[in-house]
Amino acid sequence: MKLSLNRRYSFPASHRLFRPEWTQEQNTQTFGKCANAHGHGHNYTIEVAVRGPVNPETGMIANLTELDQFVQEKVLRDFDHVYLNEQIPEFRDCVPTTENLCRVIFRRLSGFPHARVVSVRIEETAKNSFEYRVDEHE
Amino acid sequence: MMRITRKLEFSAAHFYHNSDLSPEDNRRIFGKCNNAHGHGHNYVLEVTIAGEPDPKTGMILDLKELKEILDREVMQRLDHRHLNYEVPELAGKIPTCEEIASALWQILEPKISHGRLDRIRLFESPDLFVDCARNGA
Numbered sequence: 001m002k003l004s005l006n007r008r009y010s011f012p013a014s015h016r017l018f019r020p021e022w023t024q025e026q027n028t029q030t031f032g033k034c035a036n037a038h039g040h041g042h043n044y045t046i047e048v049a050v051r052g053p054v055n056p057e058t059g060m061i062a063n064l065t066e067l068d069q070f071v072q073e074k075v076l077r078d079f080d081h082v083y084l085n086e087q088i089p090e091f092r093d094c095v096p097t098t099e100n101l102c103r104v105i106f107r108r109l110s111g112f113p114h115a116r117v118v119s120v121r122i123e124e125t126a127k128n129s130f131e132y133r134v135d136e137h138e
Numbered sequence: 139m140m141r142i143t144r145k146l147e148f149s150a151a152h153f154y155h156n157s158d159l160s161p162e163d164n165r166r167i168f169g170k171c172n173n174a175h176g177h178g179h180n181y182v183l184e185v186t187i188a189g190e191p192d193p194k195t196g197m198i199l200d201l202k203e204l205k206e207i208l209d210r211e212v213m214q215r216l217d218h219r220h221l222n223y224e225v226p227e228l229a230g231k232i233p234t235c236e237e238i239a240s241a242l243w244q245i246l247e248p249k250i251s252h253g254r255l256d257r258i259r260l261f262e263s264p265d266l267f268v269d270c271a272r273n274g275a
Contacts, residue, residue, distance in 0.1 A: 001240070001243050001247075001270055001271070001272065001273060002270070002271050002272075002273055003236055003239065003240060003268060003269065003270050003271075004268065004269045004271075005235070005236060005266075005268055006266070006267045006268065006269060007265060007266055008264070008265040008266070009265075049269070054234075054236050054237065054240070057156055057158070057159070058154075058156065058167055058168075058232060058234070059154070059231055059232030059233070059234040059236060059237045060232070060234050060236060061236050061268075063167065064266070065169060
């Protein structure tokens with residue numbers, strides 16, 4: 001039996017799916033409405049899963065206050081109410097699709113000192129979700 | 139292999155306190171959850187069974203039987219109970235979501251006679267849940 005603790009957070013942000021080296025036509029052909037010039041926004045929900053032994057003293061894999069603080073500091077503080085393309089350094093040369101957002105957020109959270117972050121799942125809308133998960137055999 | 143999931147909800151009270159620690163440490167570690175009067179949640183439990191459907195019935199297991207197991211082992215024992223005082227499997231443990239999910243795994247795993255228990259997902263609130271999954275699943 002393996003156990004994971006999962007916590008959900010949300011933040012609104014805007015983005016535009018666009019490659020500057022392509023023409024607007026190429027961008028629209030590939031990214032559709034998401035390439036519109038002024039960007040658009042979503043309420044992103046991120047679901048973070050951590051694994052590790054249950055501390056016998058506390059009954060917890062990780063203290064939620066510590067996890068919340070870490071996610072606040074590493075992700076929410078920077079991502080909440082911003083334009084991802086311009087205000088998040090990782091997206092200067094990378095299209096801010098939700099696939100890439102999963103990867104960027106996973107990297108930012110991977111240094112959590114109290115448990116191992118094993119997955120970051122992001123709901124971009126109620127219909128679209130994406131997940132970045134470490135290989136179970138790693 | 140296929141998986142089938144049944145969902146149920148129970149309401150229970152709990153609080154977090156470790157008598158080996160000082161009152162200050164208890165408050166620092168557990169925060170509001172250390173309030174000795176307890177507090178409660180509407181827990182949502184998802185129980186997933188994995189197996190091959192029986193060609194005679196098209197079913198992995200009889201859902202009526204699963205419902206009876208869950209009524210007996212989960213609802214009757216945990217619903218409208220105080221988890222610190224009324225569930226023997228949690229005696230001496232802090233009844234966190236992690237410990238409750240582990241206890242439910244230990245309780246339910248041997249009771250599933252057709253298919254096998256694959257995953258337990260226990261929500262304490264819509265934004266917090268624990269997964270308990272079979273090794274290698």
